Amino acid sequence: MIGTPGFVGARLVQARKARGLSSIALAEMIGLKSAVTISQYEHGKHSPPPEVLDAISQKLNRPRSFFLRPVRKRDQDGRWYRSFSAATKAARERAEVRFDWLRDLTDYLRGFLDFPRVNLPNVGHFDRVEIITTDQIEDAAKTAREFWMLGDGPVADVALLLENNGVIVSRGELGSENLDAFSQWPEDDDRPYVFLGADKGSAVRSRFDGLHELGHILLHRHVDRRVLRKSDTYRQMEQQCHRFALAFLLPPERFSKDLWSPTLNSFLALKPHWKVAIQAMVIRCEQLGILPEDHKLWINIGRRGWRKKEPYDDEFRPEMPRLLRRSIEMLIENGIKTKEQILVDLATTSPDLEPLACLPPGYLEWSDQKILRFRN
């Protein structure tokens, strides 16, 4: 049997993981007798015959050219995942592939365009997690607000704040409610990346996640990445970023002055303004020591059925990143690239690229493609 010259096994791994499929499931889908064959393709021991590659391409919804494109060697270490431990292996793998594709996209766009310069505050140089104190985290949040001249009121748009200051932000479904967000400042890149999960659909949650990831970027950039494998240290980092996000969202003086009474009715009335979850406000009050130790707010939150879903959660529209969307629109509107060229250059499909760049569904479908789809 003749294989396909130039086939890249690592691309098959990516495409399979992006769809959340096991080797066995993929083998069944394309009519192969054994998953071993898939493994051999992936490890470069064999390459698939053209008709098998066509089947793979069709089932995984990636163009044929994708599987012939070399994978760029990238810094794979040091990704900060929120709620990583609770997510399934498949969900994590899917997220990692999504992140690789996000970097492919930004590399491509940066071949034509300049992005806003990275403009992040220096909150201190921490090379170990254990040395970071609560006061330093509170100071870091305050420093960041001062650096960006945000005052001490609610911040209107967290995603925009990050993008304005050079962070690449994408938002999309990760296929797991247990994986809220992740971020990385790769050593081989000059800017940080934040990926916000949209699976929970909550706008206030997403704002919190964005600032949690900012916490990693500012506080943990210099920490030895090997500690990410230690669960205790990782948990500590997560706690530090929770604290950072809350300190940033709810500055102590202004928030405590605005809260006329630490009751659920008051938190409820403040939620639309501060755009912070009621439960997060309760935690912040606990951190600031403005609740009696025996308060019953958690019991009452449970009684009201607000643990999983709070009032207003369906009413606020999530903040949508805009830089990547605008970049693609700019290439097309200025005649630098056509929609078709972009998809061909990136060896991708519109259903994969549109969510990654936060484009409206169908935006990248050109007329011929639309006709073909209609006929299907």
Add this chain to the structure above:
Amino acid sequence: MICADVPEQFWRALAARQDAVYQEAKDRAFETDSWTKPEAETVAPIIRRALFENELRKAAEVAGLRSFDMDHVGKNYGYVLIRAGNLVITAHHVGGPKHFVRPCESRKQNASINRWLDTLILDGILDLPSLDDAETINAYVLHGIEIEERAEQIFETPFLQVAVPDAELSRYQKNYAIGELIGAYTMARSGSAPSGVPITLIPDKAKPSINLDKIRRQATKESERSS
């Protein structure tokens, strides 16, 4: 009119105390050896009513409003009535956010002053302070617990609303959740947001810019590849 005549503080004080009042009523009724559960269930709503009426009076005092201790027709119960400009405010416990108050003679008499409203299209009573012909309005503070069953669990959510009944006590002309009402105060103060703390707007600078040098380099690369 509500925003113009009633200091925001009055509503905030009530909202702040509701949970505590309900809890206290429950504790006083049930955490005692003086009686058993059936008696506790009888007295709990009475204690809750007394405590809430007292809060109403205290909130009025804090907000600088006048309160009056009134008797129902028949003098079987007393109740507190608050005067705030053209508003007459009374408090009522109801079984749910959409429930209507139980009609009685005193309530009918109080509500009858709303007859002039029936002729108006109430498109936003919050925005009517400057009407020269504005007369007195009877407004209700409605409070209670909403009981919901979700996923085979019972959830109890206290609610607090401000409603204006029609003169016939047949429907509410307007009904606002307390959060909505408090938000209206600061909306009325132009330039500030519901809680009074200004929101920090973020200027939109998330814009890429075209780099002609990069584009030329890309074009050169592509032409080299194709040749």
